Amino acid sequence: MPGDSGQPIFIVGTPRSGTTLTAKILGRHSRLFMPGETHFLDDVYSRAAQLGDPGDGTVRLEIARRLHSIYDRFYEQEDQQRISRLFPRVKDLEEALDGCTSYGMILDRFMALQMQAEGKSRWGNNAPRDLFSVSEIREFFPDVKLVVCVRDIRAFLYSYKGKWKISSGAGDEQVIRLRKLYHPVVTSYLWKSSMQQLPLLEDLVPAADRIIVRYEDLVSNPEDTVNRICAMIGEEYEPDMLSVEGHNSSTATEARGIFASSVDRWKTELSQEEIAISQKIAGGLLHRLDYDEVPVHAGRVKLLGLWMSTPFALWRALKANKETRGPLLPYLFRRVGTLLGLNR
Numbered sequence: 410m411p412g413d414s415g416q417p418i419f420i421v422g423t424p425r426s427g428t429t430l431t432a433k434i435l436g437r438h439s440r441l442f443m444p445g446e447t448h449f450l451d452d453v454y455s456r457a458a459q460l461g462d463p464g465d466g467t468v469r470l471e472i473a474r475r476l477h478s479i480y481d482r483f484y485e486q487e488d489q490q491r492i493s494r495l496f497p498r499v500k501d502l503e504e505a506l507d508g509c510t511s512y513g514m515i516l517d518r519f520m521a522l523q524m525q526a527e528g529k530s531r532w533g534n535n536a537p538r539d540l541f542s543v544s545e546i547r548e549f550f551p552d553v554k555l556v557v558c559v560r561d562i563r564a565f566l567y568s569y570k571g572k573w574k575i576s577s578g579a580g581d582e583q584v585i586r587l588r589k590l591y592h593p594v595v596t597s598y599l600w601k602s603s604m605q606q607l608p609l610l611e612d613l614v615p616a617a618d619r620i621i622v623r624y625e626d627l628v629s630n631p632e633d634t635v636n637r638i639c640a641m642i643g644e645e646y647e648p649d650m651l652s653v654e655g656h657n658s659s660t661a662t663e664a665r666g667i668f669a670s671s672v673d674r675w676k677t678e679l680s681q682e683e684i685a686i687s688q689k690i691a692g693g694l695l696h697r698l699d700y701d702e703v704p705v706h707a708g709r710v711k712l713l714g715l716w717m718s719t720p721f722a723l724w725r726a727l728k729a730n731k732e733t734r735g736p737l738l739p740y741l742f743r744r745v746g747t748l749l750g751l752n753r
Contacts, residue, residue, distance in 0.1 A: 433653045
């Protein structure tokens with residue numbers, strides 16, 4: 410029966426923190442199915458109030474309609490091809506979800522059907538934003554295993570700034586959208602809001618069911634790091650897991666494997682103002698995650714200009730993400746509420 414697939418694995422964190430690389434590594438395991446980002450919580454469950462009870466056939470059909478195109482709307486074309494192959498019509502997917510009476514059951518069935526088609530026996534999901542939905546994940550799957558990816562805020566800024574470079578294949582519209590998302594203040598607060606979720610996560614998820622993986626450790630010492638992940642999720646380490654085809658870097662030119670060349674590139678590529686802003690916003694979180702501050706010599710006029718442009722940059726980013734963020738108010742509450750300490 411689809412859905413009886415063991416403890417699911419959720420990979421969460423900030424964007425550009427190694428979530429995709431971690432998912433690729435785990436996906437090479439003989440038992441694990443790890444598709445591209447499945448934004449079920451942001452795209453479907455965030456609309457639960459307007460969609461209604463999934464036990465109702467009409468509601469389930471609408472949920473199936475969203476799921477039928479979910480990978481396409483989040484630029485995961487290989488996964489979309491799988492859905493189109495397995496379920497040529499929306500009605501086919503709705504029928505496959507028959508008997509699901511909750512959103513958790515629907516997500517489990519949707520993933521398990523794909524998992525079984527790929528000949529795997531346990532599924533996982535890589536969606537960085539799900540870091541803001543750990544309570545919902547735990548409600549759906551009390552025995553979930555959580556892999557939390559973190560990265561130095563300054564390296565995060567540098568990678569986020571160049572994210573558009575790896576998305577040219579997705580079309581001009583996607584490239585334009587990604588270029589609108591970066592601003593040193595807005596992007597630094599994105600990192601901070603994610604990292605401020607860690608205490609809540611520690612309260613919600615038992616220590617045996619979670620692991621924090623630093624990007625720097627993953628790329629510098631992948632075998633040891635992946636062994637630790639496997640021990641936490643309860644799977645045997647397989648050497649072939651490290652034979653990933655590519656590394657989702659926005660700056661590196663390497664085509665295959667795991668490499669650490671981008672770890673310290675921020676030191677020469679970010680401006681002094683960008684470094685100063687990121688360190689100011691990160692505050693004590695840098696030290697909590699074992700990252701050190703560096704001395705900076707930022708220009709006051711440039712700093713003032715960046716801070717003054719923040720409201721416009723935030724509005725521009727929200728508009729650019731309109732199609733992928735779900736309803737605006739819940740989206741803002743999850744992120745801004747965390748910064749204000751309201752989501753504890």
